[in-house]
Amino acid sequence: ISHRIQSIREINLVRKVNTRRYRMSASSVRVDLDGNPIKPLTICMIGAGGFIGSHLCEKLMSETQHTVLAVDVYNDKIKHLLEPDSLPWAGRIQFHRLNIKNDSRLEGLIKCSDLTVNLAAICTPADYNTRPLDTIYSNFIDALPVVKYCSENNKRLIHFSTCEVYGKTIGSFLPQDSPLRQDPAYYILKEDTSPCIFGSIEKQRWSYACAKQLIERLIYAEGAENGLEFTIVRPFNWIGPRMDFIPGIDGPSEGVPRVLACFSNNLLRREPLKLVDGGESQRTFVYIKDAIEAVHLMIENPARANGHIFNVGNPNNEVTVRQLAEMMTEVYAKVSGEDSIETPTIDVSSKEFYGEGYDDSDKRIPDMTIINKQLGWDPKTSLWDLLESTLTYQHRTYAEAVRQSIAKPLAN
Numbered sequence: 389i390s391h392r393i394q395s396i397r398e399i400n401l402v403r404k405v406n407t408r409r410y411r412m413s414a415s416s417v418r419v420d421l422d423g424n425p426i427k428p429l430t431i432c433m434i435g436a437g438g439f440i441g442s443h444l445c446e447k448l449m450s451e452t453q454h455t456v457l458a459v460d461v462y463n464d465k466i467k468h469l470l471e472p473d474s475l476p477w478a479g480r481i482q483f484h485r486l487n488i489k490n491d492s493r494l495e496g497l498i499k500c501s502d503l504t505v506n507l508a509a510i511c512t513p514a515d516y517n518t519r520p521l522d523t524i525y526s527n528f529i530d531a532l533p534v535v536k537y538c539s540e541n542n543k544r545l546i547h548f549s550t551c552e553v554y555g556k557t558i559g560s561f562l563p564q565d566s567p568l569r570q571d572p573a574y575y576i577l578k579e580d581t582s583p584c585i586f587g588s589i590e591k592q593r594w595s596y597a598c599a600k601q602l603i604e605r606l607i608y609a610e611g612a613e614n615g616l617e618f619t620i621v622r623p624f625n626w627i628g629p630r631m632d633f634i635p636g637i638d639g640p641s642e643g644v645p646r647v648l649a650c651f652s653n654n655l656l657r658r659e660p661l662k663l664v665d666g667g668e669s670q671r672t673f674v675y676i677k678d679a680i681e682a683v684h685l686m687i688e689n690p691a692r693a694n695g696h697i698f699n700v701g702n703p704n705n706e707v708t709v710r711q712l713a714e715m716m717t718e719v720y721a722k723v724s725g726e727d728s729i730e731t732p733t734i735d736v737s738s739k740e741f742y743g744e745g746y747d748d749s750d751k752r753i754p755d756m757t758i759i760n761k762q763l764g765w766d767p768k769t770s771l772w773d774l775l776e777s778t779l780t781y782q783h784r785t786y787a788e789a790v791r792q793s794i795a796k797p798l799a800n
Protein backbone atom coordinates (compact mmCIF):
# COMPACT_ATOMS: atom_id res chain seq x y z
CA ILE A 389 0.00 0.00 0.00
CA SER A 390 2.78 2.46 0.91
CA HIS A 391 4.33 1.71 -2.50
CA ARG A 392 1.01 2.69 -4.17
CA ILE A 393 0.59 5.85 -2.10
CA GLN A 394 4.18 6.84 -2.91
CA SER A 395 3.64 6.37 -6.67
CA ILE A 396 0.33 8.31 -6.56
CA ARG A 397 2.13 11.17 -4.72
CA GLU A 398 4.84 11.21 -7.39
CA ILE A 399 2.25 11.32 -10.18
CA ASN A 400 0.34 14.17 -8.51
CA LEU A 401 3.56 16.13 -8.13
CA VAL A 402 4.32 15.69 -11.83
CA ARG A 403 0.77 16.85 -12.73
CA LYS A 404 1.10 19.99 -10.55
CA VAL A 405 4.45 20.93 -12.09
CA ASN A 406 3.07 20.47 -15.59
CA THR A 407 -0.10 22.48 -15.00
CA ARG A 408 2.11 25.33 -13.75
CA ARG A 409 4.37 25.02 -16.83
CA TYR A 410 1.27 25.15 -19.04
CA ARG A 411 -0.01 28.35 -17.39
CA MET A 412 3.41 29.95 -17.71
CA SER A 413 3.61 29.18 -21.44
CA ALA A 414 -0.02 30.17 -22.14
CA SER A 415 1.08 32.56 -24.88
CA SER A 416 2.28 29.65 -27.03
CA VAL A 417 -0.79 27.48 -26.43
CA ARG A 418 -1.54 24.97 -29.18
CA VAL A 419 -5.13 24.62 -30.41
CA ASP A 420 -7.21 21.62 -31.52
CA LEU A 421 -8.97 21.20 -34.89
CA ASP A 422 -11.83 23.41 -33.67
CA GLY A 423 -9.57 26.21 -32.47
CA ASN A 424 -9.87 25.42 -28.74
CA PRO A 425 -6.70 25.54 -26.60
CA ILE A 426 -5.25 22.10 -25.82
CA LYS A 427 -4.80 21.56 -22.08
CA PRO A 428 -1.94 19.32 -20.89
CA LEU A 429 -3.20 15.81 -20.25
CA THR A 430 -1.92 12.98 -18.10
CA ILE A 431 -1.95 9.86 -20.26
CA CYS A 432 -1.69 6.33 -18.91
CA MET A 433 -0.08 4.49 -21.83
CA ILE A 434 -0.17 0.70 -21.42
CA GLY A 435 2.28 -1.12 -23.72
CA ALA A 436 4.31 2.10 -24.01
CA GLY A 437 7.55 0.12 -24.32
CA GLY A 438 6.56 -1.51 -27.62
CA PHE A 439 6.96 -0.45 -31.24
CA ILE A 440 3.93 1.89 -31.50
CA GLY A 441 4.22 3.02 -27.86
CA SER A 442 7.82 4.13 -28.31
CA HIS A 443 6.92 6.32 -31.30
CA LEU A 444 3.86 7.74 -29.56
CA CYS A 445 5.92 8.60 -26.45
CA GLU A 446 8.54 10.28 -28.65
CA LYS A 447 5.86 12.39 -30.36
CA LEU A 448 4.18 13.40 -27.09
CA MET A 449 7.49 14.34 -25.47
CA SER A 450 8.91 16.34 -28.37
CA GLU A 451 5.77 18.13 -29.60
CA THR A 452 3.33 18.49 -26.69
CA GLN A 453 3.15 19.31 -22.97
CA HIS A 454 1.31 16.11 -22.03
CA THR A 455 2.55 13.80 -19.28
CA VAL A 456 2.91 10.07 -19.92
CA LEU A 457 2.69 7.34 -17.30
CA ALA A 458 4.37 4.66 -19.40
CA VAL A 459 3.32 1.14 -18.36
CA ASP A 460 5.07 -1.97 -19.71
CA VAL A 461 7.13 -4.96 -18.67
CA TYR A 462 10.03 -3.71 -20.85
CA ASN A 463 11.47 -0.25 -21.48
CA ASP A 464 14.40 -0.83 -23.86
CA LYS A 465 12.65 0.96 -26.75
CA ILE A 466 11.94 4.10 -24.67
CA LYS A 467 15.20 4.21 -22.66
CA HIS A 468 16.35 7.20 -24.76
CA LEU A 469 13.31 9.14 -23.49
CA LEU A 470 13.73 8.20 -19.81
CA GLU A 471 17.42 9.06 -19.34
CA PRO A 472 19.34 11.27 -18.63
CA ASP A 473 17.49 13.65 -16.27
CA SER A 474 18.66 16.62 -18.35
CA LEU A 475 16.29 15.76 -21.26
CA PRO A 476 13.95 18.68 -22.02
CA TRP A 477 10.88 16.57 -21.10
CA ALA A 478 12.32 15.14 -17.87
CA GLY A 479 9.48 14.90 -15.35
CA ARG A 480 6.86 14.51 -18.06
CA ILE A 481 7.43 10.78 -18.57
CA GLN A 482 7.50 8.15 -15.83
CA PHE A 483 8.08 4.45 -16.41
CA HIS A 484 6.00 1.96 -14.39
CA ARG A 485 7.26 -1.60 -14.84
CA LEU A 486 4.19 -3.72 -14.33
CA ASN A 487 2.34 -6.63 -15.88
CA ILE A 488 -1.31 -5.68 -16.27
CA LYS A 489 -2.33 -9.33 -15.79
CA ASN A 490 -1.72 -9.18 -12.07
CA ASP A 491 -0.86 -5.77 -10.69
CA SER A 492 -3.16 -3.80 -8.40
CA ARG A 493 -1.34 -0.52 -9.23
CA LEU A 494 -3.09 -0.41 -12.63
CA GLU A 495 -6.36 1.04 -11.34
CA GLY A 496 -4.51 3.83 -9.46
CA LEU A 497 -2.63 4.81 -12.61
CA ILE A 498 -5.83 4.94 -14.67
CA LYS A 499 -7.56 6.98 -11.95
CA CYS A 500 -4.70 9.50 -11.90
CA SER A 501 -4.90 10.01 -15.67
CA ASP A 502 -7.23 11.92 -17.99
CA LEU A 503 -6.88 9.35 -20.76
CA THR A 504 -5.75 5.72 -21.09
CA VAL A 505 -4.18 4.41 -24.29
CA ASN A 506 -4.07 0.61 -24.33
CA LEU A 507 -1.48 -0.92 -26.65
CA ALA A 508 -0.59 -4.04 -24.64
CA ALA A 509 -1.08 -7.28 -26.54
CA ILE A 510 0.47 -10.37 -28.05
CA CYS A 511 0.31 -9.32 -31.71
CA THR A 512 2.68 -11.51 -33.76
CA PRO A 513 1.07 -14.01 -36.18
CA ALA A 514 3.62 -16.74 -35.27
CA ASP A 515 2.00 -16.77 -31.79
CA TYR A 516 -1.66 -16.94 -32.81
CA ASN A 517 -1.68 -20.61 -33.83
CA THR A 518 1.15 -21.81 -31.54
CA ARG A 519 0.08 -19.96 -28.34
CA PRO A 520 -3.66 -19.42 -28.86
CA LEU A 521 -4.43 -19.41 -25.13
CA ASP A 522 -1.87 -16.69 -24.36
CA THR A 523 -3.13 -14.80 -27.42
CA ILE A 524 -6.77 -14.88 -26.31
CA TYR A 525 -5.92 -14.04 -22.68
CA SER A 526 -3.67 -11.18 -23.71
CA ASN A 527 -6.05 -9.61 -26.24
CA PHE A 528 -9.32 -10.13 -24.37
CA ILE A 529 -9.08 -11.18 -20.70
CA ASP A 530 -6.13 -8.89 -19.82
CA ALA A 531 -7.80 -5.93 -21.52
CA LEU A 532 -11.02 -6.35 -19.49
CA PRO A 533 -9.86 -4.60 -16.28
CA VAL A 534 -8.55 -1.67 -18.35
CA VAL A 535 -12.00 -1.17 -19.91
CA LYS A 536 -13.70 -1.67 -16.54
CA TYR A 537 -11.50 0.85 -14.69
CA CYS A 538 -12.00 3.44 -17.44
CA SER A 539 -15.75 2.93 -17.45
CA GLU A 540 -16.15 2.98 -13.64
CA ASN A 541 -13.95 6.06 -13.21
CA ASN A 542 -15.34 7.99 -16.21
CA LYS A 543 -11.98 8.04 -17.95
CA ARG A 544 -11.51 8.24 -21.68
CA LEU A 545 -10.03 5.17 -23.44
CA ILE A 546 -8.19 4.83 -26.77
CA HIS A 547 -7.95 1.10 -27.41
CA PHE A 548 -5.74 -0.51 -30.05
CA SER A 549 -7.54 -3.19 -32.01
CA THR A 550 -6.44 -4.40 -35.47
CA CYS A 551 -7.34 -4.54 -39.16
CA GLU A 552 -7.35 -8.33 -38.64
CA VAL A 553 -10.89 -8.02 -37.22
CA TYR A 554 -12.05 -7.83 -40.86
CA GLY A 555 -10.45 -11.24 -41.53
CA LYS A 556 -10.78 -12.28 -45.17
CA THR A 557 -12.42 -10.20 -47.90
CA ILE A 558 -15.82 -11.14 -49.35
CA GLY A 559 -14.11 -11.24 -52.75
CA SER A 560 -11.82 -14.09 -51.64
CA PHE A 561 -14.82 -16.43 -51.69
CA LEU A 562 -15.67 -15.64 -55.33
CA PRO A 563 -14.32 -17.77 -58.21
CA GLN A 564 -10.83 -16.65 -59.33
CA ASP A 565 -12.16 -15.38 -62.68
CA SER A 566 -15.23 -13.57 -61.27
CA PRO A 567 -15.38 -9.94 -62.50
CA LEU A 568 -16.85 -9.00 -59.08
CA ARG A 569 -13.35 -9.49 -57.61
CA GLN A 570 -12.45 -6.18 -59.27
CA ASP A 571 -15.37 -4.37 -57.57
CA PRO A 572 -14.13 -2.40 -54.51
CA ALA A 573 -17.35 -3.30 -52.69
CA TYR A 574 -15.94 -6.85 -52.44
CA TYR A 575 -12.58 -5.96 -50.91
CA ILE A 576 -12.38 -2.42 -49.44
CA LEU A 577 -12.62 -2.62 -45.65
CA LYS A 578 -15.01 -0.12 -44.07
CA GLU A 579 -15.48 0.33 -40.32
CA ASP A 580 -19.27 0.51 -40.24
CA THR A 581 -20.30 -1.84 -43.05
CA SER A 582 -17.71 -4.59 -43.68
CA PRO A 583 -18.36 -7.96 -42.03
CA CYS A 584 -15.74 -9.84 -39.95
CA ILE A 585 -14.92 -13.09 -41.80
CA PHE A 586 -12.71 -15.62 -40.01
CA GLY A 587 -11.72 -19.25 -40.77
CA SER A 588 -12.84 -22.36 -38.89
CA ILE A 589 -11.92 -22.96 -35.24
CA GLU A 590 -9.04 -25.34 -36.14
CA LYS A 591 -7.49 -22.42 -38.00
CA GLN A 592 -6.17 -20.98 -34.76
CA ARG A 593 -4.66 -18.01 -36.61
CA TRP A 594 -8.00 -16.31 -35.98
CA SER A 595 -7.72 -16.54 -32.15
CA TYR A 596 -6.18 -13.03 -32.19
CA ALA A 597 -8.74 -11.44 -34.52
CA CYS A 598 -11.62 -13.02 -32.62
CA ALA A 599 -10.32 -11.84 -29.21
CA LYS A 600 -9.79 -8.32 -30.60
CA GLN A 601 -13.28 -8.34 -32.09
CA LEU A 602 -14.85 -9.32 -28.77
CA ILE A 603 -13.01 -6.60 -26.83
CA GLU A 604 -14.14 -4.08 -29.47
CA ARG A 605 -17.74 -5.22 -28.96
CA LEU A 606 -17.36 -4.93 -25.19
CA ILE A 607 -15.94 -1.41 -25.42
CA TYR A 608 -18.68 -0.41 -27.84
CA ALA A 609 -21.32 -1.81 -25.45
CA GLU A 610 -19.74 0.06 -22.49
CA GLY A 611 -20.09 3.20 -24.57
CA ALA A 612 -23.70 2.50 -25.47
CA GLU A 613 -24.91 1.31 -22.03
CA ASN A 614 -22.63 3.08 -19.55
CA GLY A 615 -21.43 6.14 -21.44
CA LEU A 616 -17.74 5.14 -21.71
CA GLU A 617 -15.88 7.67 -23.87
CA PHE A 618 -13.84 5.52 -26.23
CA THR A 619 -11.97 5.47 -29.52
CA ILE A 620 -10.97 2.22 -31.23
CA VAL A 621 -7.96 2.18 -33.57
CA ARG A 622 -7.59 -0.46 -36.29
CA PRO A 623 -3.98 -0.26 -37.51
CA PHE A 624 -3.26 -1.58 -41.01
CA ASN A 625 0.37 -2.84 -41.04
CA TRP A 626 2.19 0.12 -39.47
CA ILE A 627 5.92 -0.34 -40.05
CA GLY A 628 9.15 1.49 -39.28
CA PRO A 629 12.21 1.57 -36.99
CA ARG A 630 12.05 -0.41 -33.70
CA MET A 631 9.41 -2.85 -34.99
CA ASP A 632 9.75 -6.22 -33.24
CA PHE A 633 13.31 -7.67 -33.08
CA ILE A 634 16.09 -9.25 -35.07
CA PRO A 635 16.28 -12.93 -34.06
CA GLY A 636 19.50 -13.77 -32.22
CA ILE A 637 20.44 -10.08 -31.80
CA ASP A 638 17.78 -8.41 -29.65
CA GLY A 639 15.28 -11.28 -29.55
CA PRO A 640 15.25 -15.08 -29.40
CA SER A 641 17.16 -16.87 -32.23
CA GLU A 642 14.15 -19.09 -32.96
CA GLY A 643 11.60 -16.23 -32.71
CA VAL A 644 9.47 -15.28 -35.74
CA PRO A 645 8.64 -11.56 -35.78
CA ARG A 646 6.33 -9.76 -38.27
CA VAL A 647 7.24 -9.56 -41.94
CA LEU A 648 9.31 -6.34 -41.83
CA ALA A 649 11.67 -7.78 -39.21
CA CYS A 650 11.72 -11.26 -40.85
CA PHE A 651 12.78 -9.79 -44.19
CA SER A 652 15.23 -7.33 -42.53
CA ASN A 653 16.85 -10.26 -40.73
CA ASN A 654 17.21 -12.20 -44.02
CA LEU A 655 18.74 -9.17 -45.75
CA LEU A 656 21.17 -8.50 -42.88
CA ARG A 657 22.29 -12.15 -42.93
CA ARG A 658 22.43 -12.27 -46.74
CA GLU A 659 20.01 -15.19 -46.90
CA PRO A 660 16.92 -15.56 -49.16
CA LEU A 661 13.68 -13.93 -48.02
CA LYS A 662 11.05 -16.61 -47.29
CA LEU A 663 7.76 -16.23 -49.14
CA VAL A 664 4.95 -17.98 -47.28
CA ASP A 665 2.62 -19.86 -49.65
CA GLY A 666 4.02 -18.03 -52.67
CA GLY A 667 3.85 -14.51 -51.16
CA GLU A 668 0.54 -13.83 -52.90
CA SER A 669 -1.25 -12.18 -49.97
CA GLN A 670 -1.62 -8.42 -50.28
CA ARG A 671 -1.03 -5.78 -47.64
CA THR A 672 -1.04 -1.98 -47.47
CA PHE A 673 1.86 -0.61 -45.38
CA VAL A 674 1.82 2.75 -43.63
CA TYR A 675 4.82 4.56 -42.18
CA ILE A 676 4.75 4.62 -38.38
CA LYS A 677 5.39 8.37 -38.30
CA ASP A 678 2.31 9.07 -40.49
CA ALA A 679 0.17 6.76 -38.36
CA ILE A 680 1.34 8.39 -35.11
CA GLU A 681 0.06 11.74 -36.47
CA ALA A 682 -3.40 10.15 -36.60
CA VAL A 683 -3.20 8.97 -32.97
CA HIS A 684 -1.97 12.41 -31.91
CA LEU A 685 -5.08 13.95 -33.54
CA MET A 686 -7.33 11.47 -31.71
CA ILE A 687 -5.71 12.32 -28.37
CA GLU A 688 -6.17 16.06 -28.79
CA ASN A 689 -9.63 16.06 -30.44
CA PRO A 690 -11.85 14.00 -28.14
CA ALA A 691 -15.07 15.56 -29.43
CA ARG A 692 -14.23 14.36 -32.93
CA ALA A 693 -12.73 10.99 -31.94
CA ASN A 694 -15.00 9.69 -29.16
CA GLY A 695 -17.42 6.93 -30.12
CA HIS A 696 -15.54 6.18 -33.36
CA ILE A 697 -13.69 3.20 -34.77
CA PHE A 698 -10.89 4.35 -37.10
CA ASN A 699 -9.05 2.49 -39.83
CA VAL A 700 -5.49 3.84 -39.88
CA GLY A 701 -3.54 2.76 -42.96
CA ASN A 702 -2.29 3.82 -46.37
CA PRO A 703 -4.50 2.55 -49.23
CA ASN A 704 -1.95 3.80 -51.79
CA ASN A 705 0.82 1.48 -50.57
CA GLU A 706 -0.62 -1.88 -51.61
CA VAL A 707 1.76 -4.71 -52.64
CA THR A 708 1.82 -8.51 -52.61
CA VAL A 709 4.27 -9.94 -50.08
CA ARG A 710 6.41 -11.03 -53.07
CA GLN A 711 6.53 -7.42 -54.32
CA LEU A 712 7.42 -6.25 -50.80
CA ALA A 713 10.33 -8.74 -50.75
CA GLU A 714 11.56 -7.51 -54.14
CA MET A 715 11.32 -3.85 -53.12
CA MET A 716 13.05 -4.43 -49.78
CA THR A 717 15.87 -6.27 -51.56
CA GLU A 718 16.35 -3.35 -53.95
CA VAL A 719 16.17 -0.70 -51.24
CA TYR A 720 18.53 -2.61 -48.94
CA ALA A 721 21.12 -2.91 -51.72
CA LYS A 722 20.90 0.85 -52.15
CA VAL A 723 21.20 1.83 -48.48
CA SER A 724 23.84 -0.79 -47.53
CA GLY A 725 25.92 -0.51 -50.69
CA GLU A 726 25.99 -4.34 -50.90
CA ASP A 727 24.90 -6.28 -54.01
CA SER A 728 21.90 -8.50 -53.46
CA ILE A 729 22.42 -12.28 -53.36
CA GLU A 730 21.87 -14.50 -56.39
CA THR A 731 18.59 -16.11 -55.17
CA PRO A 732 16.85 -13.30 -53.28
CA THR A 733 13.65 -15.25 -52.36
CA ILE A 734 12.56 -18.83 -51.68
CA ASP A 735 9.08 -20.32 -51.24
CA VAL A 736 8.03 -22.00 -47.99
CA SER A 737 4.70 -23.51 -47.01
CA SER A 738 2.76 -21.83 -44.19
CA LYS A 739 2.75 -25.16 -42.31
CA GLU A 740 6.55 -25.28 -42.41
CA PHE A 741 6.92 -21.58 -41.49
CA TYR A 742 4.16 -21.06 -38.90
CA GLY A 743 2.96 -24.62 -38.09
CA GLU A 744 -0.50 -26.21 -38.09
CA GLY A 745 -3.50 -23.89 -37.85
CA TYR A 746 -2.11 -20.93 -39.83
CA ASP A 747 -4.40 -19.12 -42.24
CA ASP A 748 -4.08 -15.69 -43.87
CA SER A 749 -5.87 -12.44 -44.69
CA ASP A 750 -5.89 -12.23 -48.49
CA LYS A 751 -6.07 -8.46 -49.01
CA ARG A 752 -6.31 -5.39 -46.76
CA ILE A 753 -7.23 -1.98 -48.16
CA PRO A 754 -8.60 0.49 -45.60
CA ASP A 755 -11.48 2.79 -46.42
CA MET A 756 -10.37 6.22 -45.21
CA THR A 757 -13.68 8.12 -45.26
CA ILE A 758 -14.31 8.22 -41.50
CA ILE A 759 -10.85 9.25 -40.30
CA ASN A 760 -10.61 11.78 -43.10
CA LYS A 761 -13.97 13.33 -42.25
CA GLN A 762 -13.49 13.36 -38.46
CA LEU A 763 -9.81 14.26 -38.19
CA GLY A 764 -8.77 15.38 -41.68
CA TRP A 765 -5.94 12.82 -41.61
CA ASP A 766 -4.28 11.35 -44.69
CA PRO A 767 -1.08 9.27 -44.88
CA LYS A 768 1.78 10.87 -46.80
CA THR A 769 4.79 8.55 -47.16
CA SER A 770 5.22 6.22 -50.15
CA LEU A 771 6.27 2.61 -49.64
CA TRP A 772 9.65 3.22 -51.28
CA ASP A 773 10.40 6.21 -49.02
CA LEU A 774 9.33 4.49 -45.83
CA LEU A 775 11.40 1.42 -46.67
CA GLU A 776 14.40 3.61 -47.44
CA SER A 777 14.34 5.30 -44.04
CA THR A 778 13.46 2.09 -42.17
CA LEU A 779 16.12 -0.07 -43.84
CA THR A 780 18.71 2.67 -43.33
CA TYR A 781 17.87 2.40 -39.61
CA GLN A 782 18.00 -1.43 -39.68
CA HIS A 783 21.39 -1.39 -41.40
CA ARG A 784 22.88 1.20 -39.01
CA THR A 785 21.47 -0.51 -35.93
CA TYR A 786 22.09 -4.16 -36.70
CA ALA A 787 24.59 -4.82 -39.52
CA GLU A 788 27.67 -4.87 -37.28
CA ALA A 789 26.00 -6.99 -34.56
CA VAL A 790 24.83 -9.51 -37.17
CA ARG A 791 28.31 -9.61 -38.72
CA GLN A 792 29.83 -10.34 -35.30
CA SER A 793 27.25 -13.01 -34.45
CA ILE A 794 27.95 -14.78 -37.75
CA ALA A 795 31.73 -14.58 -37.19
CA LYS A 796 31.55 -15.85 -33.57
CA PRO A 797 30.95 -19.61 -34.16
CA LEU A 798 33.84 -19.63 -36.64
CA ALA A 799 36.17 -17.98 -34.12
CA ASN A 800 35.16 -20.58 -31.49
Ligand SMILES: NC(=O)c1ccc[n+]([C@@H]2O[C@H](COP(=O)([O-])OP(=O)(O)OC[C@H]3O[C@@H](n4cnc5c(N)ncnc54)[C@H](O)[C@@H]3O)[C@@H](O)[C@H]2O)c1
Nearest residue numbers: 435437438439440487488507508509511548550623625626
Ligand atom coordinates in the same frame (compact mmCIF):
# COMPACT_ATOMS: atom_id res chain seq x y z
N1 LIG B 1 2.13 -2.63 -35.50
C1 LIG B 1 1.00 -2.75 -36.18
O1 LIG B 1 0.95 -2.48 -37.36
C2 LIG B 1 -0.26 -3.19 -35.51
C3 LIG B 1 -1.27 -3.62 -36.35
C4 LIG B 1 -2.48 -4.00 -35.81
C5 LIG B 1 -2.69 -3.90 -34.46
N2 LIG B 1 -1.71 -3.46 -33.66
C6 LIG B 1 -2.02 -3.38 -32.22
O2 LIG B 1 -1.35 -2.25 -31.65
C7 LIG B 1 -0.88 -2.57 -30.35
C8 LIG B 1 0.62 -2.30 -30.23
O3 LIG B 1 1.31 -3.01 -31.24
P1 LIG B 1 2.89 -2.96 -31.42
O4 LIG B 1 3.15 -3.21 -32.85
O5 LIG B 1 3.45 -1.75 -30.78
O6 LIG B 1 3.31 -4.26 -30.60
P2 LIG B 1 4.50 -4.48 -29.55
O7 LIG B 1 4.55 -5.94 -29.25
O8 LIG B 1 5.74 -3.83 -30.04
O9 LIG B 1 4.00 -3.68 -28.26
C9 LIG B 1 3.14 -4.20 -27.29
C10 LIG B 1 3.72 -3.87 -25.93
O10 LIG B 1 2.78 -4.30 -24.93
C11 LIG B 1 3.53 -4.83 -23.83
N3 LIG B 1 2.68 -5.77 -23.08
C12 LIG B 1 2.08 -6.89 -23.57
N4 LIG B 1 1.42 -7.50 -22.58
C13 LIG B 1 1.60 -6.76 -21.45
C14 LIG B 1 1.17 -6.91 -20.11
N5 LIG B 1 0.43 -7.95 -19.73
N6 LIG B 1 1.52 -5.97 -19.23
C15 LIG B 1 2.27 -4.91 -19.59
N7 LIG B 1 2.74 -4.72 -20.85
C16 LIG B 1 2.39 -5.65 -21.77
C17 LIG B 1 4.71 -5.54 -24.49
O11 LIG B 1 5.77 -5.73 -23.58
C18 LIG B 1 5.04 -4.59 -25.64
O12 LIG B 1 6.05 -3.67 -25.27
C19 LIG B 1 -1.31 -4.03 -30.10
O13 LIG B 1 -2.51 -4.02 -29.38
C20 LIG B 1 -1.53 -4.59 -31.48
O14 LIG B 1 -2.48 -5.63 -31.47
C21 LIG B 1 -0.49 -3.12 -34.15
Ligand SMILES: O=C(O)[C@H]1O[C@H](OP(=O)(O)OP(=O)(O)OC[C@H]2O[C@@H](n3ccc(=O)[nH]c3=O)[C@H](O)[C@@H]2O)[C@H](O)[C@@H](O)[C@@H]1O
Nearest residue numbers: 511513550552623624625626646647650662663664669709
Ligand atom coordinates in the same frame (compact mmCIF):
# COMPACT_ATOMS: atom_id res chain seq x y z
O1 LIG C 1 0.27 -5.24 -38.73
C1 LIG C 1 -0.96 -5.38 -38.83
O2 LIG C 1 -1.71 -4.59 -39.33
C2 LIG C 1 -1.61 -6.62 -38.29
O3 LIG C 1 -1.17 -7.63 -39.09
C3 LIG C 1 -0.28 -8.59 -38.67
O4 LIG C 1 -0.62 -9.69 -39.49
P1 LIG C 1 0.09 -9.91 -40.85
O5 LIG C 1 0.06 -8.72 -41.75
O6 LIG C 1 -0.45 -11.15 -41.42
O7 LIG C 1 1.56 -10.18 -40.30
P2 LIG C 1 3.00 -10.13 -40.91
O8 LIG C 1 3.87 -10.98 -40.07
O9 LIG C 1 3.44 -8.73 -41.05
O10 LIG C 1 2.87 -10.87 -42.32
C4 LIG C 1 2.43 -10.27 -43.51
C5 LIG C 1 2.42 -11.31 -44.60
O11 LIG C 1 3.77 -11.71 -44.91
C6 LIG C 1 3.88 -13.13 -44.88
N1 LIG C 1 5.28 -13.44 -44.45
C7 LIG C 1 5.71 -13.12 -43.19
C8 LIG C 1 7.01 -13.36 -42.81
C9 LIG C 1 7.91 -13.96 -43.73
O12 LIG C 1 9.12 -14.18 -43.45
N2 LIG C 1 7.46 -14.26 -44.96
C10 LIG C 1 6.17 -14.02 -45.35
O13 LIG C 1 5.82 -14.35 -46.51
C11 LIG C 1 2.77 -13.61 -43.98
O14 LIG C 1 2.41 -14.94 -44.27
C12 LIG C 1 1.67 -12.61 -44.32
O15 LIG C 1 1.02 -13.03 -45.50
C13 LIG C 1 -0.41 -8.96 -37.22
O16 LIG C 1 -1.49 -9.79 -37.00
C14 LIG C 1 -0.58 -7.80 -36.32
O17 LIG C 1 0.61 -7.25 -35.93
C15 LIG C 1 -1.44 -6.73 -36.81
O18 LIG C 1 -2.68 -6.88 -36.18
